Amino acid sequence: MKRILCTLALAGLAATAVHAQKSAAVLAIEEYRAMLADGNPAELFEAKGEDLWKQKRGPKNASLEQCDLGQGPGVVKAVFVTLPRYFADTNKVQDLESRLVTCMETLQGFDAADIAKTPFGKGEQNNVTALATWIAAESRDMKFNLPQTHAKEQVAYEIGKRLFFQRGGAHDFSCASCHGADNWRIRLQDLPNLTKNPGDGVGFAAWPAYRVSNGQMWSMQLRLNDCYRQQRFPYPGFGSDATVALGVYLGVNSQGSKSIAPAIKR
Amino acid sequence: MADPMRIRAKAEGNIATVRVLMSHEMESGQRKDSAGKLIAAWHINEVSATHNGKVILTADWGPAVSKNPFLQFNIKGAKAGDKVGVTWKDNKGDSRTDEATVS
Numbered sequence: 001m002k003r004i005l006c007t008l009a010l011a012g013l014a015a016t017a018v019h020a021q022k023s024a025a026v027l028a029i030e031e032y033r034a035m036l037a038d039g040n041p042a043e044l045f046e047a048k049g050e051d052l053w054k055q056k057r058g059p060k061n062a063s064l065e066q067c068d069l070g071q072g073p074g075v076v077k078a079v080f081v082t083l084p085r086y087f088a089d090t091n092k093v094q095d096l097e098s099r100l101v102t103c104m105e106t107l108q109g110f111d112a113a114d115i116a117k118t119p120f121g122k123g124e125q126n127n128v129t130a131l132a133t134w135i136a137a138e139s140r141d142m143k144f145n146l147p148q149t150h151a152k153e154q155v156a157y158e159i160g161k162r163l164f165f166q167r168g169g170a171h172d173f174s175c176a177s178c179h180g181a182d183n184w185r186i187r188l189q190d191l192p193n194l195t196k197n198p199g200d201g202v203g204f205a206a207w208p209a210y211r212v213s214n215g216q217m218w219s220m221q222l223r224l225n226d227c228y229r230q231q232r233f234p235y236p237g238f239g240s241d242a243t244v245a246l247g248v249y250l251g252v253n254s255q256g257s258k259s260i261a262p263a264i265k266r
Numbered sequence: 267m268a269d270p271m272r273i274r275a276k277a278e279g280n281i282a283t284v285r286v287l288m289s290h291e292m293e294s295g296q297r298k299d300s301a302g303k304l305i306a307a308w309h310i311n312e313v314s315a316t317h318n319g320k321v322i323l324t325a326d327w328g329p330a331v332s333k334n335p336f337l338q339f340n341i342k343g344a345k346a347g348d349k350v351g352v353t354w355k356d357n358k359g360d361s362r363t364d365e366a367t368v369s
Binding site: 038 | 269270272285287289292332333334336338
């Protein structure tokens with residue numbers, strides 16, 4: 001038997017052309033991302049989420065298979081590209097994660113407020129992220145088509161737009177400070193212009209995504225939460241109306257763009 | 267118990283390319299938690315792969331391998347329908363074995 005000592009260089013691979021002109025740097029990063037995309041660990045979370053959906057859990061010992069994500073109870077295929085949307089039973093516009101938490105409360109008997117308070121990456125939040133990853137994957141390559149017929153959906157869009165441009169915090173930042181024009185970046189990360197449609201698989205259409213640098217699966221809620229952290233704002237509540245409204249704004253702007261979620265990020 | 271691996275194996279000519287994605291924390295033992303205490307090492311020590319039951323690869327891994335590791339290798343002479351098995355063992359004594367069919 002031959003013994004091979006395997007050293008995986010993957011995680012330590014650095015983009016070397018950092019200081020070259022932008023095009024070379026961008027090419028190097030793209031090559032690095034392409035290498036990572038083959039074997040995206042998001043698949044592990046997809047498998048876990050699919051399992052969780054069917055598993056009987058919680059105080060009521062029920063599965064989530066009767067959960068209505070907008071296309072009727074139990075329908076998972078193609079729902080992600082229509083969220084956030086208005087739900088009559090809760091009389092609220094909800095995104096995928098806040099809707100999942102509603103289902104976990106009504107069907108499985110979990111305490112929604114308790115889950116919302118749990119930090120990302122801990123306890124039930126891990127399960128919400130895995131479920132969201134799988135459900136997003138069930139809409140891979142489909143085009144965003146958020147409904148804007150209900151009055152609350154239209155209001156959410158307007159609120160999201162205002163929040164996007166609202167400046168505040170210690171640095172007087174807004175979302176638009178970084179995502180308000182084309183070809184901006186932070187260090188080496190290209191920043192999509194989210195005031196218009198950024199195109200297939202960019203911005204709203206790229207999350208949930210696996211972050212290689214910290215080995216974490218990031219949902220849209222965590223993405224928004226971290227954007228606010230970087231702006232030095234207080235953390236927005238998990239599944240709060242503000243984060244959902246921002247989701248509506250970004251999602252409607254991405255109308256017709258393909259979702260590549262779950263994606264892979266640096 | 268550990269989460270399942272994802273194994274994909276595809277034959278082209280007489281070579282099969284196997285891609286394995288393992289779900290593991292791979293804690294290096296070098297990091298500290300928020301209280302400043304060292305987080306105990308917890309990583310895969312040993313990986314082995316089999317082709318139709320015969321061991322074809324063994325590897326010693328350590329704390330330098332990334333979280334949720336990805337492993338790719340080729341098997342000469344493997345064809346569609348063959349079974350590929352992968353097993354890992356970690357330093358806490360946990361282990362996981364999964365199998366896939368070459369397509």
